Amino acid sequence: MFTDLAVLGQWDSSYLGAAGVATVYTSITSVIVWRGVLEALNMLCAQAFGAKNPRLAGEWLRIGLIVGSGLSVLIGMTWAVAGTALQPLAKFDDVERDRVNHFSLMLTVGLIPFTAYVAITNYMSAAGIVMAPLWINVAGAFVNLFFNLMLVGGPLGMGFNGSALATSLTRCLVVVAVVAWILVNVKNKPWGALAQSWPTQWCVAPKAPLSEFARQATPIALSSLLEEAQIQVVRLCFLRLVLTASRAPVVCVAGACSHLR
Numbered sequence: 174m175f176t177d178l179a180v181l182g183q184w185d186s187s188y189l190g191a192a193g194v195a196t197v198y199t200s201i202t203s204v205i206v207w208r209g210v211l212e213a214l215n216m217l218c219a220q221a222f223g224a225k226n227p228r229l230a231g232e233w234l235r236i237g238l239i240v241g242s243g244l245s246v247l248i249g250m251t252w253a254v255a256g257t258a259l260q261p262l263a264k265f266d267d268v269e270r271d272r273v274n275h276f277s278l279m280l281t282v283g284l285i286p287f288t289a290y291v292a293i294t295n296y297m298s299a300a301g302i303v304m305a306p307l308w309i310n311v312a313g314a315f316v317n318l319f320f321n322l323m324l325v326g327g328p329l330g331m332g333f334n335g336s337a338l339a340t341s342l343t344r345c346l347v348v349v350a351v352v353a354w355i356l357v358n359v360k361n362k363p364w365g366a367l368a369q370s371w372p373t374q375w376c377v378a379p380k381a382p383l384s385e386f387a388r389q390a391t392p393i394a395l396s397s398l399l400e401e402a403q404i405q406v407v408r409l410c411f412l413r414l415v416l417t418a419s420r421a422p423v424v425c426v427a428g429a430c431s432h433l434r
């Protein structure tokens with residue numbers, strides 16, 4: 174999202190506030206899944222790998238993907254009305270409301286793919302694999318910048334909504350990249366445990382207890398939501414000042430000083 178805001182700020186600052194408000198809403202709601210529920214996979218899968226039970230780690234991954242995707246669908250349904258939900262708090266006009274709604278709606282394209290990416294990278298982290306997701310993330314930042322330049326004001330220019338689509342496309346690509354990395358490398362040490370844990374029967378009901386997953390995930394989700402909400406509320410107050418100032422008449426300081434003299 175930093176890339177989106179940077180490109181929009183250079184292209185047309187009038188859209189920057191709407192993108193910022195949309196980011197506030199999507200950050201608060203997505204943290205429940207991305208930094209909350211799916212963080213439980215890190216601990217649960219690590220316990221399974223540590224107990225030499227890689228198949229259980231695969232079960233936890235499957236549960237995380239199912240639960241995370243289900244929650245993402247519910248969250249995504251609210252993104253289409255993000256501007257409407259925040260309008261009473263931010264006090265922006267109907268034009269800004271519609272911009273926020275459109276920007277957030279475009280972000281739903283990458284919501285479930287990125288949920289899968291977060292789940293898989295937590296699973297990989299539990300197995301001690303951290304460098305591959307890091308480099309995929311770094312590459313994703315540059316890919317997102319390229320997509321923004323192409324889709325916002327470039328040859329495929331879509332304007333304001335092109336930035337959100339650029340981020341969504343990047344989120345789809347990173348999950349493809351991480352799955353491709355796993356399929357290529359799972360048979361090589363020290364990643365052999367992934368070959369034994371990677372689920373092969375995705376449609377079979379998970380054997381690991383959902384109650385245990387919920388017991389671990391719920392406190393993490395609530396604490397992450399509380400932490401993120403505090404940050405984003407402060408940010409929303411700042412954006413409210415920016416949006417208000419952008420509609421206020423500009424005062425020429427130099428002219429006022431000259432008049433006083």
